[in-house]
Amino acid sequence: MNQKVQTLKGFRDFLPQDAKKRQYVISKLKNVFESFGFEPLETPVLEYEEILLGKYGEEGDKLMYRFTDNGERRVAMRYDQTVPLARVAAQYQNDLPLPFKRYQIQNVYRAENTQKGRYREFLQCDIDTVGTDSLFADAEIIATAAKCLEILGFSKFKILINDRAVFSLLITDPRQVLKKEELSKVVRAVDKLKKIGKEKVLDEIIESGISAERATYIMQTLEFQKPTNMLTTIFQYLESLGISSEQYEFVPTLARGLDYYTGVIFEIEIDGYTAGSVCGGGRYDNLIGLFSPHSIPAVGLAFGFDRTLEAMEALNLFPEDLSTTKVLVTIFSPDLADKSLEITSRLRSKNINTEIYLDAGAKMDKQLKYADKKNIPYVVIIGPDEIANSAITLKNLQKRSQETCSLEDLASKITSTL
Amino acid sequence: MNQKVQTLKGFRDFLPQDAKKRQYVISKLKNVFESFGFEPLETPVLEYEEILLGKYGEEGDKLMYRFTDNGERRVAMRYDQTVPLARVAAQYQNDLPLPFKRYQIQNVYRAENTQKGRYREFLQCDIDTVGTDSLFADAEIIATAAKCLEILGFSKFKILINDRAVFSLLITDPRQVLKKEELSKVVRAVDKLKKIGKEKVLDEIIESGISAERATYIMQTLEFQKPTNMLTTIFQYLESLGISSEQYEFVPTLARGLDYYTGVIFEIEIDGYTAGSVCGGGRYDNLIGLFSPHSIPAVGLAFGFDRTLEAMEALNLFPEDLSTTKVLVTIFSPDLADKSLEITSRLRSKNINTEIYLDAGAKMDKQLKYADKKNIPYVVIIGPDEIANSAITLKNLQKRSQETCSLEDLASKITSTL
Numbered sequence: 001m002n003q004k005v006q007t008l009k010g011f012r013d014f015l016p017q018d019a020k021k022r023q024y025v026i027s028k029l030k031n032v033f034e035s036f037g038f039e040p041l042e043t044p045v046l047e048y049e050e051i052l053l054g055k056y057g058e059e060g061d062k063l064m065y066r067f068t069d070n071g072e073r074r075v076a077m078r079y080d081q082t083v084p085l086a087r088v089a090a091q092y093q094n095d096l097p098l099p100f101k102r103y104q105i106q107n108v109y110r111a112e113n114t115q116k117g118r119y120r121e122f123l124q125c126d127i128d129t130v131g132t133d134s135l136f137a138d139a140e141i142i143a144t145a146a147k148c149l150e151i152l153g154f155s156k157f158k159i160l161i162n163d164r165a166v167f168s169l170l171i172t173d174p175r176q177v178l179k180k181e182e183l184s185k186v187v188r189a190v191d192k193l194k195k196i197g198k199e200k201v202l203d204e205i206i207e208s209g210i211s212a213e214r215a216t217y218i219m220q221t222l223e224f225q226k227p228t229n230m231l232t233t234i235f236q237y238l239e240s241l242g243i244s245s246e247q248y249e250f251v252p253t254l255a256r257g258l259d260y261y262t263g264v265i266f267e268i269e270i271d272g273y274t275a276g277s278v279c280g281g282g283r284y285d286n287l288i289g290l291f292s293p294h295s296i297p298a299v300g301l302a303f304g305f306d307r308t309l310e311a312m313e314a315l316n317l318f319p320e321d322l323s324t325t326k327v328l329v330t331i332f333s334p335d336l337a338d339k340s341l342e343i344t345s346r347l348r349s350k351n352i353n354t355e356i357y358l359d360a361g362a363k364m365d366k367q368l369k370y371a372d373k374k375n376i377p378y379v380v381i382i383g384p385d386e387i388a389n390s391a392i393t394l395k396n397l398q399k400r401s402q403e404t405c406s407l408e409d410l411a412s413k414i415t416s417t418l
Numbered sequence: 419m420n421q422k423v424q425t426l427k428g429f430r431d432f433l434p435q436d437a438k439k440r441q442y443v444i445s446k447l448k449n450v451f452e453s454f455g456f457e458p459l460e461t462p463v464l465e466y467e468e469i470l471l472g473k474y475g476e477e478g479d480k481l482m483y484r485f486t487d488n489g490e491r492r493v494a495m496r497y498d499q500t501v502p503l504a505r506v507a508a509q510y511q512n513d514l515p516l517p518f519k520r521y522q523i524q525n526v527y528r529a530e531n532t533q534k535g536r537y538r539e540f541l542q543c544d545i546d547t548v549g550t551d552s553l554f555a556d557a558e559i560i561a562t563a564a565k566c567l568e569i570l571g572f573s574k575f576k577i578l579i580n581d582r583a584v585f586s587l588l589i590t591d592p593r594q595v596l597k598k599e600e601l602s603k604v605v606r607a608v609d610k611l612k613k614i615g616k617e618k619v620l621d622e623i624i625e626s627g628i629s630a631e632r633a634t635y636i637m638q639t640l641e642f643q644k645p646t647n648m649l650t651t652i653f654q655y656l657e658s659l660g661i662s663s664e665q666y667e668f669v670p671t672l673a674r675g676l677d678y679y680t681g682v683i684f685e686i687e688i689d690g691y692t693a694g695s696v697c698g699g700g701r702y703d704n705l706i707g708l709f710s711p712h713s714i715p716a717v718g719l720a721f722g723f724d725r726t727l728e729a730m731e732a733l734n735l736f737p738e739d740l741s742t743t744k745v746l747v748t749i750f751s752p753d754l755a756d757k758s759l760e761i762t763s764r765l766r767s768k769n770i771n772t773e774i775y776l777d778a779g780a781k782m783d784k785q786l787k788y789a790d791k792k793n794i795p796y797v798v799i800i801g802p803d804e805i806a807n808s809a810i811t812l813k814n815l816q817k818r819s820q821e822t823c824s825l826e827d828l829a830s831k832i833t834s835t836l
Contacts, residue, residue: 005508005709008464008493013506015513016457016520023458034742035766037773039434040441044539045463045525046426046483067485070529075426088431090423095433097791099776102434107463111488121462134776136755147766240759291423324452337554341658348453348565355455358517358552373515 010112010120020322022123025152025309026105029125032148033103036140038127041102043084045109049074055083055290063110077109081126082287082300089130090291098131119306128300130288135230138264138283138299139237145268145279145301146243152308153317156271159247161235162254163228164261164282170221177221182210184259186218191255225252234264260284264299273311279303321377326418327354328371332383334360339382343392343407347380350411352418371397378414428530428538438740440541443727444523446569447543451521454562456545459520461502463527467492473501473708481528495527499544500705500718507548508709516549537724546718548706553648556682556701556717557655563686563697563719564661570726571735574689577665579653580672581646582679582700588639595639600628602677604636609673643670652682678702682717691729697721739795744836745772746789750801752778757800761810761825765798768829770836789815796832 007013014022030040049066056064056079065077078084081104089100105125112118127144129137142159149157167187170178178186189204196204198219205215227235227250238248256265263283270278281301289295312318327347329340337360347354355376357367364381371379381393392410395402396417405413425431432440448458467484474482474497483495496502499522507518523543530536545562547555560577567575585605588596596604607622614622616637623633645653645668656666674683681701688696699719707713730736745765747758755778765772773794775785782799789797799811810828813820814835823831 004466005469005505006466007462007509008466008487008491009489011462011464013462013509014458014460015506015510016459019458019460022460035769035771037743037746037771039742040432040437041434042432042437042440044425044429044431045527046429046539048422048424048426051423063488065487069426069483070481071427073426087423088433091425091431092433097788101773109463121464129776132776134778136759136774136776136778139759140774140776236756237759240756240763242760242763324457325455338654338658341554341557341655342660345658345660351453353453353455355519356554356558358547358550358554358558360552360554370515 008120010114010118012119012121017322020324021309021312021318022305024318024322025305025312026123026125028151029148029303030103030105032144032151033127035147036101036127036144038101038103038129038144041085041088041104042106043078043081043088043104045078045107046075047078047084047087049076051087051291052076052079052083056080063112065109065111078106079110080108081106081124081302082128083290085126085128085130086288086290086292089288089296093292096131099134099137100130101127102130103127123305125303125305126300128288128298130298131296133285133297135233136237139234139241141281141299141301142234142238142248142264142266143241143243145266145281145303146247148303149268149270149279152312154270154311154315157247158249158269158271159243159266160251160254160269160277161231161248161264161266162251163231163264165228165230165263166222166225166252167255169225169228170218173221175221177218182208185210187255187259188257190219190222190253191257193253193255219253222252230263256280256282258284260287262286266301270311270315273314275310276307277304278308278311321375323375323377325353325355325374325376327352327378327380327414328367328374328376329354329356329380329382330364330367331357331360331362332364332381336382336384336387339387340380343380343382343410346407347411347414350415352411352414368395368397377418380410426538428532428536430537430539435740438742439727439730439736440723442736442740443570443723443730444541444543447566447721448521448523450562450566450569451545453565454519454545454558456519456521456547456562459503459506459522460524461496461499461506461522463496463525464493465496465502465505467494469505469709470494470497470501474498481530483527483529496524497528498526499524499542499720500546501708503544503546503548504706504708504710507706507714511710514549517552517555518548519545520548521545541723543721543723544718546706546716548716549714551703551715553651554655557652557659559699559717559719560652560656560666560682560684561659561661563684563699563721564665566721567686567688567697570730572688572729572733575665576667576687576689577661577684578669578672578687578695579649579666579682579684580669581649581682583646583648583681584640584643584670585673587643587646588636591639593639595636600626603628605673606675608637608640608671609675611671611673637671640670648681674698674700676702678705680704684719688729688733691732693728694725695722696726696729739793741793741795743771743773743792743794745770745796745798745832746785746792746794747772747774747798747800748782748785749775749778749780750782750799754800754802754805757805758798761798761800761828764825765829765832768833770829770832786813786815795836798828 185208261282262285265282267277267280283299285297288298344354379395603626679700680703683700685695685698701717703715706716797813
């Protein structure tokens, strides 16, 4: 074959070892999402182009995968999960009990510059509560995020919380700290505080046409802002939900770049992982009504899936044993193959994931190597000696130990240590 | 908004009720796949066009979603999971321990005629064992399929089994029943036996240029063929794996249309569901080596996911209660909201999926209706009476009953009946 055998830049294969890690995290997240009453939603990978186009700014339109399909329709690939949610909210408005609490865990597609270590196909894990402006919903979203991290094994993390009103209050402030038309420039600059530092944020504010004196005054005032009443209520709910005040922090300079936030905003940083926040979100009351005749309040969050995995890897939080197969039943010789096959069925009936070695003629040594390579913890051997004694040899590859037991005891011996 | 709010033809949204059914089936299938030692693999939705083009015949090239990406690359969307597996087998040949047993559960894309009730985005559930010609692998694939159906609740099904050699033996038969160049025509016609009946199959064989007399002779000979030695061995392995001879049947006229099969072929039919087989597969030793310097033997199967769901629906096999939320904690009045919030945390800590009603001012009636609409079985009420008596009211919406209990007993009362 002369074809180049390769994956596209920015796209990835996940071989079993990685795929299992992904499944592990997804399953933990789903369990927590469901424990808070969020339910699954799936939308198609392709949408009519007009549904997605113009919803993510100029940059979004540029990075979107768009093409003409075989039926001459202009289509586009899923770019995020929020615009599809807005479409769903409008399309099924009569079928969805409000508030609608959904989670969605699907791939999105962006033709990003891969040199920056970005992927073009990556998983998003979102939860959103649609159709209520109750602050319970805001507190619940934050509590869900915290629970997810706890369940994944992150013991130390900080939830940074702010209210977009903290910025807009600078406009209504009697001291006239900020003019209305300056708001989004300042938000955008302050958003970079952690990345580029205060000096450069000031530079950027000044570059946007605000005097150096006023820029300093704006930053100072911002830093000394107090939590809004809304935040105080959310904090109280968080305490009721078991989130102690040590776990969260009011950060008046937290901005989150996106224009669409209208209320609480938050990000979670993990101790010992400095590459950025793994999770963030907030309230956005003007986006989900996009396709509806009236506006629909909403609050939600997104986990950065790749970053979450990276942080777990960095902090060594994956279970040591992600092997799905627990036992390899070897084949001593072709004439004893039936015996081995029977044992696999017996173990499976006891809910023990069991493989048989798939070559009746292979040397025992080769069979053991296969188990080793696949990280299968147990190996069962049944040869003529074992059959003569109505016994089975059970090897523990991790402990490099072996013992003999009866067929009846085999399953319980294995489950007791798994 | 003037935009048409709609999904593309052949593409589907899955709202929670359907999404939960899908997740239920996927999770059952995964468990069984893993119990037999199959491990997850994920490949990208986009591949270089040249990887996929020409691999599925003329029809496949026509139905494939193909386009030019922003970087002027010709790309194509996943059309099945077998060609990507062949690419993976070649690309990572040094990293994959052989035999490689993988499962893959991802969407594939085909621009099918939707008027035939076909979808353009649909889920495939495949398992394949790559890199061994051991008949254990063949038997194991069939046993895995049977186990899947059993676990999904199908109590009566029949595994139809044949060997492609049953057809080719007609060529080497001393009676010269079939000529080599007639083989694929005959296979293709016989493949339709169930759909169109014997008369029309004969017609089709005759139309392909074989005399009526010979056509009848071919069909007769075929019907009286005996299982090959290979099949006899596989049957013996199936028995060792606990599949009784009542569950499978040798069907010499089973053809499975695809050209690429080289050995055992099988299909599973479900009693009481007549729309077709939900699962099929076989051995195909010349396909996985497609991108490799040498051929790689393989055997596998695919579940028709939509059809499996349809059959489960028809036979009423979904659990009655697929609700993810088990308890709704209501809010008696805004000043008691904290009490309600605390109870949600307490229940969640006991692994009970719990929602709080997200509007502190809503009437109790409205809150109960929400629980009803979302099929939440339990409702908790904590009002001033309850607080005065250190008690909680627990309503069972399905039984239309209610009782009073202490906060301490609440979780165990609920878990004991879930």
